Amino acid sequence: MIYTVTLNPSIDYIVEVEQLELGSLNRMKRDLKLPGGKGINVSRVLEQLNAEHAALGFIGGFTGDFIDAYLNKEGIRSDFVFIQDDTRINVKLKHDQETEINGLGPVVTEEEAVALLQKLNQLAEGDILVLSGSIPPSLGGDFYLRLIQACQKAGAEFVIDTTGEALLEALYYKPLLVKPNHHELAEMFGVTIESQDDLITYGRKLLDEGAQHVIISMAGEGALMITSEAVYHATVPAGTVRNSVGAGDSMIAGFVGTLTQTKDPLEAFRAGVASGSATAFSDDLAQRKEIDKLIPEVQITKL
Numbered sequence: 031m032i033y034t035v036t037l038n039p040s041i042d043y044i045v046e047v048e049q050l051e052l053g054s055l056n057r058m059k060r061d062l063k064l065p066g067g068k069g070i071n072v073s074r075v076l077e078q079l080n081a082e083h084a085a086l087g088f089i090g091g092f093t094g095d096f097i098d099a100y101l102n103k104e105g106i107r108s109d110f111v112f113i114q115d116d117t118r119i120n121v122k123l124k125h126d127q128e129t130e131i132n133g134l135g136p137v138v139t140e141e142e143a144v145a146l147l148q149k150l151n152q153l154a155e156g157d158i159l160v161l162s163g164s165i166p167p168s169l170g171g172d173f174y175l176r177l178i179q180a181c182q183k184a185g186a187e188f189v190i191d192t193t194g195e196a197l198l199e200a201l202y203y204k205p206l207l208v209k210p211n212h213h214e215l216a217e218m219f220g221v222t223i224e225s226q227d228d229l230i231t232y233g234r235k236l237l238d239e240g241a242q243h244v245i246i247s248m249a250g251e252g253a254l255m256i257t258s259e260a261v262y263h264a265t266v267p268a269g270t271v272r273n274s275v276g277a278g279d280s281m282i283a284g285f286v287g288t289l290t291q292t293k294d295p296l297e298a299f300r301a302g303v304a305s306g307s308a309t310a311f312s313d314d315l316a317q318r319k320e321i322d323k324l325i326p327e328v329q330i331t332k333l
């Protein structure tokens with residue numbers, strides 16, 4: 031069973047404008063409201079892959095109700111802690127580029143935080159906890175560590191998709207997967223990455239510090255997977271990019287969902303790349319049909 035945790039969900043308010051003029055009235059060409067937050071995106075793609083999963087996290091207010099209803103409608107099992115404050119709204123502005131304005135997130139009280147930790151009592155050996163996205167400031171930066179410790183007590187594995195110190199600290203607990211993109215990897219080590227060799231060098235450091243699988247995604251430029259056995263490069267399928275929001279989350283869903291079903295990291299990597307690309311080529315997140323179509327187009331080479 032896979033459990034996703036979204037500490038800071040959002041309604042993603044996707045706004046398309048013909049042109050953006052700062053300081054003027056701009057009218058929308060199209061808009062769309064979707065449930066968002068990285069773990070929730072992972073759950074929505076896991077549902078497409080028929081993986082057994084449930085979505086955990088904090089939701090609250092009218093925005094939280096929207097997310098809850100949307101996920102219910104998609105048949106996604108969820109077990110959120112309902113909080114007093116409102117879930118945030120993140121604005122995704124599409125003009126000639128994509129501009130994102132993400133909220134800080136609601137206040138989560140200690141009582142609400144403890145309620146989430148208690149929900150981890152349902153974890154069992156063999157389960158996977160996917161920890162994704164930002165932490166609302168009121169929770170404190172070490173909240174992921176509290177969740178990881180609860181996860182380890184239950185004998186479950188975890189995947190973590192966050193940045194900076196929180197990710198580096200989590201390595202000690204041997205995550206099943208970490209998936210920085212190439213920019214995040216450079217930022218994490220405070221370096222400039224100039225070549226594939228540099229990516230492999232810094233990716234290996236994440237492995238040496240505890241990660242079981244490291245995937246470095248590079249948007250349309252391909253992806254690398256580093257394991258204790260080998261380094262693999264994957265090409266990404268060609269297509270028209272419509273939306274890159276959630277591509278990284280879809281990649282995690284494809285990897286974890288397939289790994290639990292096949293136990294084969296290479297097949298999981300291939301499905302991860304196809305799922306990321308299927309989202310990049312869609313207005314919303316990847317659908318099963320598109321993922322299946324793209325899987326054979328991903329070429330993997332052992333380096």
Ligand SMILES: Nc1ncnc2c1ncn2[C@@H]1O[C@H](COP(=O)(O)OP(=O)(O)OP(=O)(O)O)[C@@H](O)[C@H]1O
Pocket residue numbers: 210211212247248249250251252253266267268269271274275276277278279281302303304305306307308310
């Ligand atoms: N332009 C693209 N063309 C094809 N596939 C893409 C493109 N952009 C993203 N993808 C797919 O999605 C995967 C993850 O993308 P990316 O490297 O942008 O992750 P990310 O930065 O974590 O994404 P996010 O935008 O969700 O934060 C890529 O490995 C690839 O499979």
Ligand SMILES: O=P(O)(O)OC[C@@]1(O)O[C@H](CO)[C@@H](O)[C@@H]1O
Pocket residue numbers: 038040042065066067068071120130132162163164165275276277278279
């Ligand atoms: O502010 P965070 O938690 O870092 O990221 C949140 C977010 O940008 O990530 C998802 C895409 O990956 C979106 O659904 C959501 O709006």
